[in-house]
Amino acid sequence: MSAATVRPKAGAGAGTGTGAPPPRTPAERRRVLGLDRGAWFLLAPALLPILVLSAGPLLYAISLAFTDAHTGRTATTRFVGVDNxxxxxxxxxxxxxxxxxxxxxxxxxxxxxxxxxxxxxxxNQNLRFRWLARTLALVPWAMPEVVVGIMWQLVYHQDAGILNKTLRQLGVLSGTSGNIDWLTHLSWALPAVILVGVWAGMPQTTVVLLAGLQNVPRELAEAAQLDGAGVWRRFASVTWPALKPVAVAITALNFIWNFNSFGLVYVLTQGGPGGQTRLPMLFAYEEAFKYGQFGYAAAMGVVMIAVVAVLLTLFLRKRLKEDAA
Structure with a gap:
């Protein structure tokens, strides 16, 4: 049989010998394009709000960062390049x-x-009233940030707050003069708002991790226990490897949400005392709505987006390499 009549092997390219799939016929291309159009038609109701409410304002803010937009009855907006x-x-x-x-x-x-x-x-343990504990764990998540901030202002109150009262009863603080004004103290303000941030955001992380624990094979944990593995060994060898992808995902999302925090810290301290709790989102808010420098504030937002994107990329790439290894 001559070489010209030899049929190429299955999966080999037509006359190329490279293993590439044969090119699609015009009818196949039309069929694929038709399926793609149908998929886009089905995705449109979900994509349209994202484009209108997320992508549109984001692109507008980026364009605003290259202007001198500011308030004023006779103010005019000019393109200033990278001056901001x-x-x-x-x-x-x-x-x-x-x-x-x-x-x-x-x-x-x-x-x-x-x-x-x-x-x-x-x-995740088989405890009595577990359903009640799971419900109560969601309470901070269900509360608006403004309500959480006001509630913790009462907790931290210098004279009537339950925190100072408890510390006095324990002997940590002595007398009224020893009370700490947690939210206006230069050293304690940031730790105080960090505690509130942890309390307010922990439920959603708990729910996600609890859902991940439901997918950990119990057979593996039981087998490890029969082999004599202790609690820590079972967690490190069985539970954590199965839970790690969920933990990485929620950690990345939490970092974005926390870095962009505004309402909770604004209600608690408004960035004080002396700027000790002035997060970058609060700084941009003041620049835009207190001083009227919208272009400059938009430039701050662009920088924050870029830095967070780089940090998350490095974090996720490192985790992916560890998982691949």
């Missing part, structure tokens, strides 16, 4: 707020994960 970013590079107050924002986001996210993991493991 050049000014922002030298703005020490913004970068100080950015540092505070990173401290806030990292501390709150890490504590949320650790405490929520412990609570999820506890709620």
């Amino acid at each position: 970013f050049a000014d922002l590079r030298l703005d020490s107050l913004f970068w100080e707020s950015f540092r505070i924002g990173l401290v806030w986001a990292v501390c709150v996210t890490a504590l949320q994960l650790l405490l929520a993991l412990g609570l999820a493991l506890l709620l």
Whole structure:
């Protein structure tokens, strides 16, 4: 049989010998394009609100960052290029707020994960009134940020707050003069709002981790227990590997939510005392709505988006490499 009549092997390219699939016929291409159009038609109701309410404002904010948009009855908006970013590079107050924002986001996210993991493991046990405990664990999540902020202002109140009262009863504080004004103290304000952030955001992390624990094979844990593995060994070898993808996903989302926090800290301290709790989102808000510099505030938002995107990319890439290894 001549070489010209040899039929190519299955999966081999037509006359190429590279193993590439044969090109699609015009009828196949039309059929695929028709399916794609049908898929886009079905996705449109979900994509349209995202484009209108998320992508549109984001693109507008990015374009605003390259202008000198500001308030004023006779104000005119001009294109200024990267001038806002050049000014922002030298703005020490913004970068100080950015540092505070990173401290806030990292501390709150890490504590949320650790405490929520412990609570999820506890709620996953076969305990009496477990349904009631799971319901109560969701209470902080169901409360608006403004209500949470006002409630914790009462907890932290210098004279009538339950925290100072409890510390006095325990002998940690002595007399009225020893009361701590937690939300206006330069050293205690940031830890105080971090505690509130952990309390308010922990339920959602608990729910996600508890859902992940439902998918951990009980047979593996029982087999490890029969082999003599202790509680910590079973958690490290069986529970955590199965739970790790869920934990990584919720940690990344929590970091984004926490770094962009505004309402809770604004109600508690409005960025005080002395800017000790002024998160970058609060700084941008003041720049836009207090001083009327919308273009400059938009540039802050663009920088925050870029930095958070880079940090999350590095974090997720490292986790993916660890999982692949």
